[in-house]
Amino acid sequence: MPKEPNVLHRAIGASAIGNAVEWFDYGVYAYLTTHIAASLFPEGSNGVLYTLVGFAISFLIRPIGGLFWGPLGDKIGRKRVLAMTIILMASSTVFIGLIPSYETIGIWAPILLYASRIVQGFSAGGEYGGAATFMAEYAPDNKRGFYGSFLEVGTLTGFVLGNAIALFLVNVLDATALESWGWRLPFFVAAPLGLIGMYLRNRMEDTPIFRELEAKNATEGAVTVVFKDLIVKYSRCVLTLFGLVIALNVVNYTLLSYMPTYLQTTIDMDESDALLVPLFGQVAMLVTLPFFGMLSDRVGRRPMWLFSCAALVIAVIPMYLLIGTNLAGAIIGFAVLGMLYAPQLATISATFPAMFPTIVRFAGVAIGYNVATSLFGGTASAVNEALIGATGSNLVPAYYMLGACLIGIVSAYFLIETKGVSLRGTEVPGTPEAIEEQRQLAPSRL
Template structure:
């Protein structure tokens, strides 16, 4: 084995390197959620352009949204073990390129009038490619950021991954709001809705450049030097189902709560306001804007709080508060534009403690040898079944029952699952992510004592 210089621990990472790692992780998340945000906010225009008139195109466009999530577990199965084998940064450079490319192509699809059935087929194909790449993007970015962040500040630095999420959403919101106020309906339907999708290309290139210039995480390089990555990763699927069952099931439940709220509140809200509450499009796009900006600003503060009191109290408190508030706030949303803005903002702020602590919570549930795979697979399976389908499920049930509170009931049920899952969450605030054991377990504590006596 050739001699290599010892990788630094997270305590030794220079601030400039740490900040570049944070930026490289966050920009990919911004690209991913910019795409989802634009797609969600311009659903009615995409439907009018790419589906035949009178075909319930809004629902079928939302099906396209759901399809990308149904493919995400396949991406997680592919990218996750690969990231544990060859490194985080290589996989993240590939996923952001695929993601940006598929987003760009959506804006280039000819209308249904031009190419007929091939228009929705191409849309669904692009959404599948986007979902495949996203299957490695989110778990990889969270792992990359968590493994670079100092142990005592993992909540603070990890929150910036979700700052990227909301920056992407907010950018999509602002561009969509600008377009619908500047262009008439015919222009929006024919070419205006396409413009935001072209923005993904330069964002993706910037993200790929930043990621390609980064070294892999100190935690991964330490394990790689011990030649543990090839042999131990080979049994990843068996291990995830046997040795790390508690981690997988806990993660699964937390993600159900997280993403049912996320996609029902952030993605589906503009469509819900237009199709169910008959709100004007410009007003429907305005409603999420203030709440998203408030969440964006406060995420780092919730991250700092999680470094002080722990991740478990943040999740329990957020889910419990949403259970209490979600029905009253949806009733308020149905009263007026002002009521909708206030109701959305309240729900958004109650949800923010979950969002802020994802990167500090999920990667710490697995050891380094299966961390990328564990987060990518567990996160994406739950998201595909309960998160990405939320918009289409809500729309279908509202159509069948006529009950405008369906999204509130859906979110309430998901948060009850989140409370149960958070109860079983192992607290990992301040703990190292080094080693081959699950952080916070007795085995990991013993391993950390041994690692602390070794010279880096």
């Protein structure tokens, strides 16, 4: 049964705003890294690297969040978990802006920074898997790619907002003001965003697919799934997701998060220009994401992933050489890589939840996504910075992205195509077993 447009639009907004809060935090943290380092770490230390370690810590803790929130979301519902995670994310982001400087409280400044990143990572461990599942289960089967792309519109909106605020502050405040109090201001924006998100999520019912499963469990008895079942029974789904997320997030964090730091510390670009470079590409990506999502509803998710990963393998080294030339070259190089990456980003919310059945969907996405992200995504900035220092090569980020995309090509080859496939039932969507089960479910309505 088609969803009412206003209900569907509220579901999109409720899902996307959490992603916006999460990525606003990551964007501001990444774009103001040098100022956070100067304020919260001792002078003369490698504060930039230590601040990037704080970025990585939030990702290393995400699998624990996924292990906690994922099974909970499959048990008590997507809506309740998402209401909790957005408040935790927003609160930890605001807290970063309140941490006194190293000069004021000494070693407690970096300790509190790392503690807030741990809370942020724990809550984010349930946020993306839950939001993607919520979005995918509300969207019509034949338009899941289009509607799912708006979750990533939320992602880039958060990034662009963080970028724009950071760029504004860099151009209106001097270095002393930025390091003492200016860098703190963007973190306070998370408070109203979090409150709006909680309000939207509390107004929504849980997804029709989850409610259908709840009703079935009430009459036939609940199907019990343990962590071992997720790893063993759905091992192909988990491994395929793992490989796709390596490609997705190495590119994401190397390109979107690390780029301003890379341009400043490695290319010696002015800070204002370094923040300007990703802004154009991100806006272009944001505008085109719904188009790529709609295209995936026609051609499928698998072709989009294969094209994106293969195109990045070919283009990444030439574009990084172009980025190292001048401001115009950097803008063009970033924009090209961003547009080649967009087919992946636009389709993840339609692709990942559809890889698992309803009974383990939240847990499967949350755990698989966050383990891969913690190991290869959130660490990307620190790994790139360390390897550039060790090798002296400005092309380290390009090599890192190239290797990740090769893994993505292999993983996309094993991806089960789920374009237009229903997500109802207890079998893996797109498989013969799921198709047969959905024939039996056909007379019922969501």
